[in-house]
Amino acid sequence: MLAATTGYPAALPALAHAAIVLAGLLLYVVATRVRQQHRHPAAALAWVVTIAVLPYLGIPLFLLFGASKLARPRHPARPPSPASICHGPPWADALLAGLALAPAAGNRSIRLHADGAEAQRALLAMIDAAQRRIVLSTFILGRDAVGDALVAALARRAGDGVEICVLLDGLARLRCARAQLSTLRTAGIAVRWIALLRRIPNPYINLRYHRKLVVCDGSVFWSGGRNFAEEYFTHDGTGAPWDDLSFDVDGALAAEAELLFSRDWNAAGGAPFEPAPAAGAAAGPAPAQLVASGPDYPEDNLYALLLAAAWHARKRIVAVTPYFVPDEPLLMAWRMACRRGVRVTILVPAQSNHRLADWARGRALRDLGAAGAEIFLFPGMIHAKAVILDDTLALCGSANLDGRSLFLNFELMVAFYGRDEIAWLADWVLRRAAQSPRYAARPPSWLRDLGEGLVRVIGFQL
Numbered sequence: 001m002l003a004a005t006t007g008y009p010a011a012l013p014a015l016a017h018a019a020i021v022l023a024g025l026l027l028y029v030v031a032t033r034v035r036q037q038h039r040h041p042a043a044a045l046a047w048v049v050t051i052a053v054l055p056y057l058g059i060p061l062f063l064l065f066g067a068s069k070l071a072r073p074r075h076p077a078r079p080p081s082p083a084s085i086c087h088g089p090p091w092a093d094a095l096l097a098g099l100a101l102a103p104a105a106g107n108r109s110i111r112l113h114a115d116g117a118e119a120q121r122a123l124l125a126m127i128d129a130a131q132r133r134i135v136l137s138t139f140i141l142g143r144d145a146v147g148d149a150l151v152a153a154l155a156r157r158a159g160d161g162v163e164i165c166v167l168l169d170g171l172a173r174l175r176c177a178r179a180q181l182s183t184l185r186t187a188g189i190a191v192r193w194i195a196l197l198r199r200i201p202n203p204y205i206n207l208r209y210h211r212k213l214v215v216c217d218g219s220v221f222w223s224g225g226r227n228f229a230e231e232y233f234t235h236d237g238t239g240a241p242w243d244d245l246s247f248d249v250d251g252a253l254a255a256e257a258e259l260l261f262s263r264d265w266n267a268a269g270g271a272p273f274e275p276a277p278a279a280g281a282a283a284g285p286a287p288a289q290l291v292a293s294g295p296d297y298p299e300d301n302l303y304a305l306l307l308a309a310a311w312h313a314r315k316r317i318v319a320v321t322p323y324f325v326p327d328e329p330l331l332m333a334w335r336m337a338c339r340r341g342v343r344v345t346i347l348v349p350a351q352s353n354h355r356l357a358d359w360a361r362g363r364a365l366r367d368l369g370a371a372g373a374e375i376f377l378f379p380g381m382i383h384a385k386a387v388i389l390d391d392t393l394a395l396c397g398s399a400n401l402d403g404r405s406l407f408l409n410f411e412l413m414v415a416f417y418g419r420d421e422i423a424w425l426a427d428w429v430l431r432r433a434a435q436s437p438r439y440a441a442r443p444p445s446w447l448r449d450l451g452e453g454l455v456r457v458i459g460f461q462l
Contacts, residue, residue, distance in 0.1 A: 017055075020055050020056075021051065021052055021055045024051040024052075024055045025048065025051055025052065087103075087104035087106075087287035087289070087417045088104055088287070088289070088392065088393055088415065088417045089312065089392045089393060091308060091312050092305065092308070092309070092312075092392075092393060092415070095304065095305060095308055096289065096291065096301075096305065096415075099297075099299055099301050099304065100297075101289070101290065101291065101292070101301060102256050102259075102289070102290060103289065104287045104288060104289035104415070104417060105251065105252035105253045105256060105287070105288065105289065106251065106252060106284045106285060106286065106287055107249050107250060107251025107252055107253050107284045107285075107286040107287070107288060108250045108251040108284035108285075108286070109249070109250045109251070109284070109286055110247060110248075110249050110250075110251075110286040110288060110416065110418065110420075110421055111247060111248050111249075112245070112246075112247045112396075112421065112424050112425065112428075113224070113245070113246045113247060113248075115241075116226070116232060116233035116234055116241045116244065117233070117234070119224070119226060119233060119244075119246040120146065120149075120233045120234075122222060122246075122248050123150070123214060123222050123248075124149070124150075124153055126214060126216050126220050126222055126248065127150075127153045127154065127157055127214070127216065128153065128157070129216065129220075130157060130162050130216035130217055131162065131217055132162065132163065132217045132218075133162065133163045133164070133165075133216070133217060133218070133273075134154065134157060134162055134163070134164045134165075134214065134215070134216050135164075135165045135167075135213075135214070135215050135258055135261045135262075135265070136154070136164070136165070136166050136167070136213070136214045137166075137167040137168070137209070137211050137212065137213055137261060137264065138167075138168060138169075138211075138212050138227055138228050139168075139169045139171075139208065139209060139210045139211075139212065139227050139398075140169075140175050140176075140227035140228065140229050141168060141175065141176040141180065141227075141228050141229070142175065142176070142227070142228055142229025142230055142231075143175060143176055143177040143180070144229055144230040145230060145234070146228060146229055146230045146232075146233050146234060147176065147177070147180060147228055147229055147230075148180065150228050151180045151183050151184060152183070154166070154184065154187070154189060155183050155184065155186075155187035155189065158187040158188050158189050159187060163273075164187075164188075164189040164190070165189075165190045165192075165261075165265055165270060165273070166184060166189055166190065166191045166192070167191075167192050167193075167194060167209070167261065167264055167265055167268060167270070168191065168192070168193055168194070168209070169193070169194060169208055169209035169210070170193045170194065170209070171208065173193065175229070190270060190271065192265065192268040192269060192270045193268060194209040194264060194267065194268040194410070207294075207295050207408055207409070207410065208404070208408070208409045208410070209264070209409075209410045210294075210398050210399070210405065210409040210410055210411050210412075211260075211264070211292070211294075211398055211410050211411060211412040212224060212225070212226065212227065212228075212246075212397075212398050212412070213257050213260075213261060213412060215254050215257050215258040215261060216254075217276070218254055218255045218258045218275065218276020218277075219250065219251075219254050219255070219276070220248060220249070220250050220254050221248065221249040221250075221253055221254035221257045221258075222246065222247075222248045222249075223246065223247065223248075223249075223257070223397060223398075223412060223414060224244070224245050224246025224247055224396065224397060224398070225244050225245050225246065225383055225384055225385045225396075225397065225398055226244045226245075226246045226383075231381075232244050232383065240380060242380070242381045242382065242383045243378070243380060243381070243382040243383065243384060243432065244382075244383040244384050245384040245385070245386055245396055245425075245428070247396065247414070249286075249288060249414075250284075251284045251286065252284070253288050253289075253290065253414070254276070255275065255276045255277060256290050257290060257412075258275045258276050259275045260290065260292055260412070261275075262275040263296070264296070264410070267296070285418075286418050286420075286421070287416075287417040287418055288414050288415060288416050288417065288418070288421075289414065289415040289417070290412065290413075290414060290415075291305060291395065291397075291412075291413040291414065291415050292410075292411070292412050292413075293399065293406075293410075293411045293412075293413070294408075294409055294410035294411055295408070295410065296410065300406060300407055302395075302399055302405075302406060302411060302413055303330070303406040303407065305395070305415075306330060306387065306395075306401075306406075307329060307330055307333055309387070309389045309393065310330065310333035310334050310336075310337050311333055311336075311337075312389070313337050313342045313389055313390060314342065314390055315342065315343065315390045315391070316342060316343045316344070316345070316388070316389075316390060316426075317334065317337060317342060317343075317344045317345070317387065317388070317389060318345045318386075318387070318388040318426050318429050318430065319344075319345070319346050319347070319386070319387045319388075319401065319429075320346075320347040320348075320382060320384045320385065320386050320429045320432070321346075321347075321348060321384075321385050321400050321401040321402075322348065322349055322352045322353075322354075322357075322381070322382060322383050322384075322385070322400060323348075323352060323354060323357040323361070323400040323401070323402045323405075324346065324348050324357075324361045324364060324365070324400075324401050324402065325357060325360045325361050325364065325401070325402035325403060326364055326401055326402070326406075327403060327406070330401075330406075331364050331367060331368070334368060334371075334373065335367060335368060335371040335373075338368070338371040338372040338373050339371060339372075343374070344368065344371075344372070344373040344374065345373070345374045345375075345376070345429070345430065345433060346365075346368065346373060346374070346375045346376070347376050347378055347382065347429055347432055347433045347436065348361065348365075348375070348376075348377060348378065348382070349377070349378050349380065349381050349382045350377035350378060350379055350436075350437070351381075352381065353381060357402065359448075359451060359452055360402075360452060362444060362448070362452045363449075363452055365439055365441065366441045366444075369439060369441045370441065374433075374438070375438065375439035376432075376433040376436035376437070376438055376439065377436055377437050377438075377439050378432055378433075378435075378436045379435075379436060379437075382432065384396075384428075384429075385397060385398065385399055385400055385401075385413075386425050386428075386429060387401075388422060388425055388426045388429070391419065391422055391423075392417070392422070393415060393416070393417065393422070394415070394416045394421060394422040394425045394426070395413045395414070395415055395416075396413065396414055396416065396425060397411070397412050397413030397414050398411050398412050398413065399411040399412075399413050
């Protein structure tokens with residue numbers, strides 16, 4: 001009847017719907033190819049199915065959340081000096097040089113923090129000692145005593161004439177207090193937001209800025225997994241702090257960290273500044289290397305390093321992460337490491353602060369447990385992120401072992417090559433594993449198995 005009264009063929013709505021679906025799929029293909037988006041297979045499948053089945057929802061969502069890489073030129077590779085070649089395993093040196101990352105640097109000292117109180121003391125002492133410039137970036141600035149203490153310290157140093165730049169993730173607007181921002185700006189501190197700004201054009205609002213760093217005078221560097229909020233340093237409201245890792249470095253790595261910050265600062269629309277010159281690879285006896293990863297790099301640097309490390313492991317892989325949702329290639333590499341006789345030890349919280357992540361990890365834990373991995377469930381919330389390979393390499397920093405950190409977020413890890421740092425990190429993880437119940441796999445119900453599969457497909461987009 002409708003066709004007769006309007007004069008349109010009855011098949012037109014179906015044809016129009018099909019045209020919209022085809023246009024949406026063409027948009028996906030063109031956007032992926034033109035921007036050279038090396039998309040995770042699960043993400044690609046999820047987008048294609050959503051656009052095909054629910055085009056009126058899927059197309060707008062893709063336009064808002066679909067990008068995983070920014071259209072930035074490749075960072076120029078710096079040829080490693082002979083002194084830097086011998087810092088790490090040859091395969092790691094070659095891989096990271098091929099990914100255009102700066103070579104390992106020798107530093108005067110590296111100090112890993114035993115707990116949140118030591119981490120906070122080190123951070124505030126660095127800020128108090130700065131003479132020229134402080135740059136700081138974080139995912140969360142807490143509306144609490146830790147956030148207030150940091151803001152007060154920065155405002156005080158700004159009053160002393162120290163130049164200060166603060167870079168925050170766009171979602172931090174929901175966490176930090178207006179009074180804190182007002183204090184920073186009143187003190188003359190430049191504050192910028194990244195990942196939700198108009199200067200980074202859509203569709204990039206799904207990319208989170210997860211790097212945590214503080215650099216003072218281009219010579220000392222603080223970093224790790226801690227956000228600047230109470231639960232990461234002192235308590236979570238019940239008197240128990242989350243277990244986390246952070247460190248400070250005195251030496252050449254600080255200049256590399258400030259250079260990385262300057263690129264992010266410029267992308268967020270901050271007034272350009274001249275970063276400190278690199279101090280040279282032979283500046284000290286403690287070797288380390290920045291491993292930055294994220295949408296501002298053409299390759300997934302950290303993922304490539306983890307995948308290569310799994311195949312090069314000979315004795316052990318030790319890992320701690322709050323959220324463990326590896327993709328299939330990385331999961332297979334760790335399973336095969338178990339089959340080759342490598343001792344794989346994984347520490348995760350029994351229950352994290354993200355229930356979706358706890359659901360999504362089930363399949364990976366069962367598969368690795370069946371392959372012979374030792375998996376431990378820490379009784380409290382553990383937020384540390386570290387991977388130790390044999391006695392040759394240890395990674396520590398901001399990245400979780402899940403798809404969001406490995407493929408979407410701006411992340412910052414540091415590769416430590418010194419025996420002391422590698423041993424310290426391995427001991428830190430293994431001591432907590434010894435205090436934790438061992439994971440016992442149970443066959444999931446069909447409903448849970450279906451739920452885990454759905455969460456794995458879409459989870460790291462959330």
